[in-house]
Amino acid sequence: xxxxxxxxxxxxxxxxxxxxxxxxxxxxxxxxxxxxxxxxxxxxxxxxxxxxxxxxxxxxxxxxxxxxxxxxxxxxxxxxxxxxxxxxxxxxxxxxxxxxxxxxxxxxxxxxxxxxxxxxxxxxxxxxxxxxxxxxxxxxxxxxxxxxxxxxxxxxxxxxxxx
Numbered sequence: 762x763x764x765x766x767x768x769x770x771x772x773x774x775x776x777x778x779x780x781x782x783x784x785x786x787x788x789x790x791x792x793x794x795x796x797x798x799x800x801x802x803x804x805x806x807x808x809x810x811x812x813x814x815x816x817x818x819x820x821x822x823x824x825x826x827x828x829x830x831x832x833x834x835x836x837x838x839x840x841x842x843x844x845x846x847x848x849x850x851x852x853x854x855x856x857x858x859x860x861x862x863x864x865x866x867x868x869x870x871x872x873x874x875x876x877x878x879x880x881x882x883x884x885x886x887x888x889x890x891x892x893x894x895x896x897x898x899x900x901x902x903x904x905x906x907x908x909x910x911x912x913x914x915x916x917x918x919x920x921x922x923x924x
Contacts, residue, residue, distance in 0.1 A: 771835040775800070776844030784831040791815045793831035794841060802842035802873050806902075813901030816874035817841050823881035842873035845880060855923035856880055856915070865914030867905035875901050879915045883923050891916065 768783045775798060782797050791808075794800045794817070803826055806814030810825040817826045818840040845854040856876045859865065866872040875898060882889055882897040889897070894915045895908070903911065 769832050769835075771832055773831075773834045773836065774838045776839070776841060782831075786830065786832055788831045789827055790817070790819075790829040790831050790834050790839070791826035793834075794826060794839070797831075800841050800843055804870055804873055806870070806874075811900075811902070812871070813874040813878060813898075814871055816877040816901065818877060818881055821881070821884065823878045840877070840880075842876060845876065854880075855921045856883070856918045859914040859918035859921070859923070860911075863910050863914040863917050865906070865911045867903075871901060871903040871905075875903065875911060879918065880923075882915070883919055887922070888919055889915070 766786060768785055770781065770783050772779060772781045775794070780798060782793065784793055784797065791803060791805055794803050795805065803817055804814040805827065806812035808827045810828040813825065815826040816823050819829065819834060820837050845857065847854065856879055860872060860876060878898055878901055882894065886893055891912055894912050898908070898911065
C-alpha cells in the first residue's frame with residue numbers, strides 16, 4: 762500500500778513551461794509556485810481563499826491557489842502574473858498597463874490577484890459592464906484603494922482589447 766504522506770512526482774505547465782516537481786501531498790499550489798518554482802508574483806494573503814491575492818488561472822479558470830493542492834494541478838496549465846507579461850520581456854500585458862495608467866494600484870499587494878481575476882473575466886466577457894467587473898472582482902480584497910480606479914483599469918484594458 763502506498764504511503765498517503767509520501768511525496769508525489771507531478772508534472773504541470775506553468776506559464777507555458779513544463780515543470781516536473783516532487784511535492785508533499787499537502788503542499789498548496791500557492792507554495793509550489795512561490796517556493797518550488799520561485800514565482801513570487803502570486804501573493805500569499807489570508808491563506809483561506811477570502812482575499813484573492815493568490816489568484817492564478819488553472820486551465821483558464823481563476824482559482825485561489827491557497828485552496829488548491831499542488832497534486833490537484835497535475836497535468837494542468839497554470840498561468841501566474843508572470844505568465845501574462847509578453848515574451849519580449851520589455852512590454853506589459855494590457856491589464857498591467859491599464860492598472861498603471863489608471864492608478865488601479867497603490868501598494869500592489871492585491872494587484873496580481875486582481876489582474877488574474879480580470880484576465881479570466883475578459884477572456885469570458887471581452888466587453889464587461891462596470892457591474893460585471895465589480896461582480897468578478899468581488900472576491901478580491903484591496904485595502905488601499907476605493908476600487909473605483911481598479912474598475913476603471915479593467916474597463917480601459919477591455920477597451921484596448923485585452924482579452
